[in-house]
Amino acid sequence: xxxxxxxxxxxxxxxxxxxxxxxxxxxxxxxxxxxxxxxxxxxxxxxxxxxxxxxxxxxxxxxxxxxxxxxxxxxxxxxxxxxxxxxxxxxxxxxxxxxxxxxxxxxxxxxxxxxxxxxxxxxxxxxxxxxxxxxxxxxxxxxxxxxxxxxxxxxxxxxxxxxxxxxxxxxxxxxxxxxxxxxxxxxxxxxxxxxxxxxxxxxxxxxxxxxxxxxxxxxxxxxxxxxxxxxxxxxxxxxxxxxxxxxxxxxxxxxxxxxxxxxxxxxxxxxxxxxxxxxxxxxxxxxxxxxxxxxxxxxxxxxxxxxxxxxxxxxxxxxxxxxxxxxxxxxxxxxxxxxxxxxxxxxxxxxxxxxxxxxxxxxxxxxxxxxxxxxxxxxxxxxxxxxxxxxxxxxxxxxxxxxxxxxxxxxxxxxxxxxxxxxxxxxxxxxxxxxxxxxxxxxxxxxxxxxxxxxxxxxxxxxxxxxxxxxxxxxxxxx
Amino acid sequence: xxxxxxxxxxxxxxxxxxxxxxxxxxxxxxxxxxxxxxxxxxxxxxxxxxxxxxxxxxxxxxxxxxxxxxxxxxxxxxxxxxxxxxxxxxxxxxxxxxxxxxxxxxxxxxxxxxxxxxxxxxxxxxxxxxxxxxxxxxxxxx
Numbered sequence: 001x002x003x004x005x006x007x008x009x010x011x012x013x014x015x016x017x018x019x020x021x022x023x024x025x026x027x028x029x030x031x032x033x034x035x036x037x038x039x040x041x042x043x044x045x046x047x048x049x050x051x052x053x054x055x056x057x058x059x060x061x062x063x064x065x066x067x068x069x070x071x072x073x074x075x076x077x078x079x080x081x082x083x084x085x086x087x088x089x090x091x092x093x094x095x096x097x098x099x100x101x102x103x104x105x106x107x108x109x110x111x112x113x114x115x116x117x118x119x120x121x122x123x124x125x126x127x128x129x130x131x132x133x134x135x136x137x138x139x140x141x142x143x144x145x146x147x148x149x150x151x152x153x154x155x156x157x158x159x160x161x162x163x164x165x166x167x168x169x170x171x172x173x174x175x176x177x178x179x180x181x182x183x184x185x186x187x188x189x190x191x192x193x194x195x196x197x198x199x200x201x202x203x204x205x206x207x208x209x210x211x212x213x214x215x216x217x218x219x220x221x222x223x224x225x226x227x228x229x230x231x232x233x234x235x236x237x238x239x240x241x242x243x244x245x246x247x248x249x250x251x252x253x254x255x256x257x258x259x260x261x262x263x264x265x266x267x268x269x270x271x272x273x274x275x276x277x278x279x280x281x282x283x284x285x286x287x288x289x290x291x292x293x294x295x296x297x298x299x300x301x302x303x304x305x306x307x308x309x310x311x312x313x314x315x316x317x318x319x320x321x322x323x324x325x326x327x328x329x330x331x332x333x334x335x336x337x338x339x340x341x342x343x344x345x346x347x348x349x350x351x352x353x354x355x356x357x358x359x360x361x362x363x364x365x366x367x368x369x370x371x372x373x374x375x376x377x378x379x380x381x382x383x384x385x386x387x388x389x390x391x392x393x394x395x396x397x398x399x400x401x402x403x404x405x406x407x408x409x410x411x412x413x414x415x416x417x418x419x420x421x422x423x424x425x426x427x428x429x430x431x432x433x434x435x436x437x438x439x440x441x442x443x444x445x446x447x448x449x450x451x452x453x454x455x456x457x458x459x460x461x462x463x464x465x466x467x468x469x470x471x472x473x474x475x476x477x478x479x
Numbered sequence: 480x481x482x483x484x485x486x487x488x489x490x491x492x493x494x495x496x497x498x499x500x501x502x503x504x505x506x507x508x509x510x511x512x513x514x515x516x517x518x519x520x521x522x523x524x525x526x527x528x529x530x531x532x533x534x535x536x537x538x539x540x541x542x543x544x545x546x547x548x549x550x551x552x553x554x555x556x557x558x559x560x561x562x563x564x565x566x567x568x569x570x571x572x573x574x575x576x577x578x579x580x581x582x583x584x585x586x587x588x589x590x591x592x593x594x595x596x597x598x599x600x601x602x603x604x605x606x607x608x609x610x611x612x613x614x615x616x617x618x619x620x621x
Contacts, residue, residue, distance in 0.1 A: 246572065307559060343487065381613045
């Protein structure tokens, strides 16, 4: 059992990051931790909820209802949220060591993996995460410029993020007006000249990572025809055998749906969304002006490797498709944190059941833990972070019970905000987030939308500073 | 889900043995580390065999003089290996159908970890739990 510097009993835990894994971990700590457990959650943005706010597609509002259960966690008296505090700048590992018994890193997988092909960095080639963050109102990405005057766009990958990007590019103005995207984003997307979107999958229909509801949505867009080549929708023998062995009726249904959509004639809608399989970009081709003009694709066939997984193998046949804008969505990886061990190749914090491993000794580093995508890589749905976080918390509480914690010399309760390095750092509490939340919802309601996001930290803080001056000032700050 | 996701939360520790080690030494290593298999590597650290509890039991039952046996005598070789980028579900299916419980993971020729059938079942279970949790939350908060 851990004691505090002020003589009281209890565990002080800092959580870095405020996405699903962070909240599931906070919930488990406050429920299962020793009496007096307190959790301080830090995020570099003023807003909580991580990818639920900045990753989940803006036309999938129902998925975002999970934030209600996170908000209930925040009502626990042992919980504090400090947004707009950046680990490594405002708060270092040394600061944490002086104030907390344990720290949990749940910072997610914030960046894309690279394709490692020529032309990848040409102008007009972007990581899909940047586009997703832009249309979702992430303050760090509002200055990004995407050339939506291009008529042809390629999205590399067929995971749910790639599907989201393709769908958002194809939404009609009416469909966009049901979302919570910032007004500026809706205006930019509405003015887009995109006519063709090419989604490029390296393997076949049976291996596509997108889920059936996402596929169904693509087939029912108001403004775009979904076009699938019949030859690419057909299953090869290996995939057929794999599907039979899996006995997975959802995967079988996905393959059936793809075949149905491939057989359907186009309806002549304004845009065309091509869903391709068994192709890999091998080069992004310069348009002569330093920007991407086309993609050279290799056609693939599937082969079973030694362990039984089906992988794509180039057949030696190539094709070229024109595209002036490319979004790369071939996987995600975490970003290293100052003074925290990091596995560069896999983009995660190596750990054992959530205990961060020292990169030299491979033994657990005292008091340091991890959960979510930075722990295991980008896999699963939002809820997958719950068993993941619970596993980490079990390790934390086992270590705390054994007395294996950091040895804080002071209490965060007493020292905050003086413990922050940046003097005058304007941290945002959970109650203040509720004010931002209310302002965004009010602004959205005035436009007949569920919410209209504030997309800059300055706007959010202005909204808080205006709060004392009545609702009209609040709305104008939000606008 | 890729195998690297499973390995990330398991740690990179892999227990290896040379083929020349005695079976007694190998059994002691299994007991000391509370594990079920050792990967047999050559001088360059390249895996070329595996010695599991099951191999030991099978050979012990048939051996005239088990104390003289070496790892090389009782190991299974060649050993099937996977890549960190392999799909965990496909590897789980292969391990179930081929009836083995340990899969070394090799990246660019280098041994980077080992997954057991228990690791893969747990990862799969967490995926299902996660899906149920997500759906339940949506239903409750709708």
